[in-house]
Amino acid sequence: MKVLVTGGLGYIGSHTCVELLQNNYEVIVIDNLSNSEVSVITRIEKITNKKITFYKGDLLNKFDIQQVFQQNEIDAVLHFAASKSVNESVKNPVKYYKNNISSMVNLLEVMEDFNVKKFIFSSSAAVYGSTTQQPISELVDTQAMNPYGQTKVIGEDFLNDLYISDNEWSIVVLRYFNPIGAHESGLLGEQPNGTPNNLMPLITQVASKKRRLLYVFGNDYNTTDGTGVRDYIHVVDLAKGHVSAVQKLLLTHGLHTYNLGTGEGYSVLEIINTFEKVNNVNIHYEIVDRRAGDPAVCFANPAKAKEELEWSAERTLEDMCRDSWQWEKALENNILPSRK
Numbered sequence: 001m002k003v004l005v006t007g008g009l010g011y012i013g014s015h016t017c018v019e020l021l022q023n024n025y026e027v028i029v030i031d032n033l034s035n036s037e038v039s040v041i042t043r044i045e046k047i048t049n050k051k052i053t054f055y056k057g058d059l060l061n062k063f064d065i066q067q068v069f070q071q072n073e074i075d076a077v078l079h080f081a082a083s084k085s086v087n088e089s090v091k092n093p094v095k096y097y098k099n100n101i102s103s104m105v106n107l108l109e110v111m112e113d114f115n116v117k118k119f120i121f122s123s124s125a126a127v128y129g130s131t132t133q134q135p136i137s138e139l140v141d142t143q144a145m146n147p148y149g150q151t152k153v154i155g156e157d158f159l160n161d162l163y164i165s166d167n168e169w170s171i172v173v174l175r176y177f178n179p180i181g182a183h184e185s186g187l188l189g190e191q192p193n194g195t196p197n198n199l200m201p202l203i204t205q206v207a208s209k210k211r212r213l214l215y216v217f218g219n220d221y222n223t224t225d226g227t228g229v230r231d232y233i234h235v236v237d238l239a240k241g242h243v244s245a246v247q248k249l250l251l252t253h254g255l256h257t258y259n260l261g262t263g264e265g266y267s268v269l270e271i272i273n274t275f276e277k278v279n280n281v282n283i284h285y286e287i288v289d290r291r292a293g294d295p296a297v298c299f300a301n302p303a304k305a306k307e308e309l310e311w312s313a314e315r316t317l318e319d320m321c322r323d324s325w326q327w328e329k330a331l332e333n334n335i336l337p338s339r340k
Ligand code: WQD
Pocket: 084, 086, 123, 124, 125, 126, 176, 177, 178, 179, 197, 198, 199, 200, 202, 214, 215, 216, 217, 218, 227, 228, 229, 230, 268, 291, 294
């Protein structure tokens, strides 16, 4: 079974390639290396002792996509390639609508041309915006609060229209909550370009003294300790969820949407305290004002994925903190080829 993974050298994409290879799928990757690097290939192959076929290409260029389909009999596509910074999307919506929507149109057009109609879409809990219905089930209305989240809402609506137009399609939409952590090998992890937006890479950079201080965005929310609560999920659990989704794709038609979260919510201070305890380090932080657009609480009801994909997250918050720190130390000690 041959699967195409767009953005397969990125954080979630690369961890998913490992799980696909270890489940005996043949993996082809197309990636424009805008937020990843080619050395990830060797590390995926080292972990799995298997080869991947790599195409450097951009989904905004239809020719790049066509040549992959001309040269390979693709059975299914997992689509990760997209821009994913909430902050950046607010400052530069044009980039986000172009990169996240136009590329998806190109990809689906080529898939139709080659009669490949099995598709997994990387969506996000950002589609739920600031819903107060917690834990969040897939039935909650989508109401994005930023351009990034809106590109995911549009992507989902696009897929819904596509399925209605042709029910030969088999589509799974996966709404990720907060992916953190890294592969236990210490060979794969999050390598954000520039200053990270997300909590965990900032924590690991403070722990490694790359960064002096962590700013905690608000402690006046209606939560146990006043800081924001999120559903953090280990990236390897997330990757395994994609393998379960591929298996679902291959057995059925239809369009199915699943939350991929643990169902547990942890506050920022709980994350900091757990990280300090597990790794025996100190995280210097300062409470500052809330960040605009942040909901107080966001965590999943993952029951539907458990029932229909026979998948649920297994790794603990301690695992996530331990693996994140191991990865930061690997980056720090230059064990890995550094970012170009
Ligand atoms: C987590 C918590 C912050 C940074 C976003 C996207 C979502 C997904 C994950 C792509 C919040 C607090 C953070 C900091 C802090 N991305 N925080 N200081 O905003 O929940 O989700 O990233 O799919 O779609 O919306 O993640 O890691 O930025 O924030 O206090 O320097 O940490 O307020 O409570 P978020 P995050």
